[in-house]
Amino acid sequence: QVQLVESGGGLVQAGGSLRLSCAASGRTFSSYAMGWFRQAPGKEREFVAAIRWSGGSTIYATYADSVKGRFTISRDNAKNTVYPQMNSLKPEDTAVYYCAAGSRATPRETDFASWGQGTQVTVSS
Numbered sequence: 001q002v003q004l005v006e007s008g009g010g011l012v013q014a015g016g017s018l019r020l021s022c023a024a025s026g027r028t029f030s031s032y033a034m035g036w037f038r039q040a041p042g043k044e045r046e047f048v049a050a051i052r053w054s055g056g057s058t059i060y061a062t063y064a065d066s067v068k069g070r071f072t073i074s075r076d077n078a079k080n081t082v083y084p085q086m087n088s089l090k091p092e093d094t095a096v097y098y099c100a101a102g103s104r105a106t107p108r109e110t111d112f113a114s115w116g117q118g119t120q121v122t123v124s125s
Contacts, residue, residue: 002026002101002114009097009119016123017087022099022116024080033105034075034082035112038095038121045098047107049073049084060105067093089123096120 008020022034033052039045051061051073061073070089075082082099097119102112 002032004099004101004114004116006097006099006116006119009121011122011124012089014089014091014123014125016089017085018089018121020084020086020097020099020119020121022082024082024101026114030077032101033103033111034073035100035102035105036073036082036084037098037100037109038093039098039118040092040095043095045109047109048097050105050107051075051082052105053077062105062107064107086121089121091123091125094121094123 003025005023012018030053033050035050036048037045038048047064048067049063049071054060070087072085099116100112101114104111
């Protein structure tokens with residue numbers, strides 16, 4: 001089991017940027033796929049991005065269409081941390097953002113067994 005703690009959320013104006021962090025502890029970090037999901041008020045939780053380490057320096061990452069080109073996810077295995085860099089933020093990006101660890105880097109919540117507590121991101125217009 002891996003424990004996850006998100007940080008870096010806050011209030012930002014539209015067009016601005018934020019970098020979230022997800023620190024993991026527990027079992028070997030590099031063996032997990034890491035994902036980010038978000039839940040806006042009154043809406044279901046949705047996929048944002050996922051990443052996995054694929055031998056050597058090869059990294060596989062996948063993004064939701066709504067954030068593609070604006071969000072970039074990276075990971076630092078030495079620090080057991082994954083970082084979504086969020087640029088060109090829009091009011092519709094306002095949500096609680098959740099970090100997750102699992103077996104596969106996919107958009108499916110069921111592929112992620114461990115979840116953080118979430119961090120609020122609010123984008124003002």
